[in-house]
Ligand SMILES: Nc1ncnc2c1ncn2[C@@H]1O[C@H](COP(=O)(O)OP(=O)(O)O)[C@@H](O)[C@H]1O
């Protein structure tokens with residue numbers, strides 16, 4: 290990567306604003322997978338050792354510009370303190386006089402975690418005023434949030450207009466590992482896309498069609514495609530304003546010779562809960578008041594075959610609601626197939642990585658990326674906004 294990193298600047302005694310991606314999966318306020326926190330430790334430890342004052346900033350979930358205790362970073366501060374073996378205090382806001390006063394009391398090597406930056410409306414709008422207010426907290430900006438590098442927000446991009454801006458070690462590592470693995474991929478090259486962020490990721494598929502040989506779609510993303518093709522999916526998660534684009538993408542895949550695989554059967558349930566009644570059905574057998582929460586057994590068999598015969602695989606987004614055991618089979622079986630690939634395998638995204646960790650297969654993957662959407666956009670060949678703003682070497 291031709292961007293400067295923390296190694297290229299003197300941070301001793303400086304206030305360093307480090308944007309990390311601590312957007313970890315939570316269940317009842319408990320962190321279910323701390324991969325993203327662990328991944329940021331090398332940068333944090335380096336800054337502590339260099340005698341910097343480390344000010345960490347992150348988002349958690351999508352609180353939409355409102356203060357919401359459900360999305361507080363408090364559990365992250367607790368976990369981070371344990372991992373570092375050092376007290377990490379969390380402030381009650383991410384800007385303002387109280388935060389500045391707290392920072393003024395920091396000693397070299399101290400670590401402070403700011404509250405969720407998305408509690409401010411300006412964050413996702415990349416509001417210059419909010420960017421300036423983040424910048425006034427520090428002397429240097431470090432971006433180590435690869436998972437959020439595809440967002441041009443105040444704390445990931447805007448702030449760099451006001452401070453010297455460099456990459457952290459995680460950012461550096463993700464870009465270099467993925468650049469090497471994907472610049473000239475061995476074929477067949479397969480992308481697997483699932484999850485729930487349909488509107489975010491459906492446009493990515495268009496560019497992926499120029500890169501991959503096979504595209505496997507599952508999870509909430511598949512529902513939108515199936516509905517676009519005219520199947521009735523009852524109460525399933527379907528983004529109805531994306532039906533047309535889904536249909537066009539199927540058509541485009543046909544024209545470009547990419548094998549676009551969609552589910553041929555689904556596991557449907559009476560409700561969105563762990564103990565809902567459920568069964569596997571064909572695409573045209575979804576009862577009107579049921580919802581699809583996983584891919585079905587026939588789909589699993591065909592996806593496993595397409596995956597195992599690939600030489601390069603990139604996967605983002607679970608195949609179903611894997612958080613509930615009854616709907617985790619598609620995701621677990623796909624994870625097993627990816628682990629069996631004789632080639633390069635990259636799994637990215639907060640929930641996808643959590644699923645792979647849960648299934649105990651993480652060590653069988655070539656690279657576990659902290660970014661889902663970010664790794665897909667990187668693969669598209671896009672320059673990520675959170676990287677573009679960093680100083681060149
Ligand atoms: N069929 C489905 N209906 C509703 N939600 C789904 C479905 N399939 C997957 N999901 C949900 O998608 C979420 C993960 O999506 P996403 O955030 O896009 O993945 P990642 O974090 O790996 O990038 C999980 O919480 C999972 O429960």
Ligand SMILES: O=C(OP(=O)(O)O)[C@H](O)COP(=O)(O)O
Pocket residue numbers: 310312350351436437440486489637638639640659660661662663
């Ligand atoms: O979890 C994330 O993305 P991912 O689910 O694509 O991996 C990042 O933290 C970005 O979050 P966002 O998609 O709410 O901007």
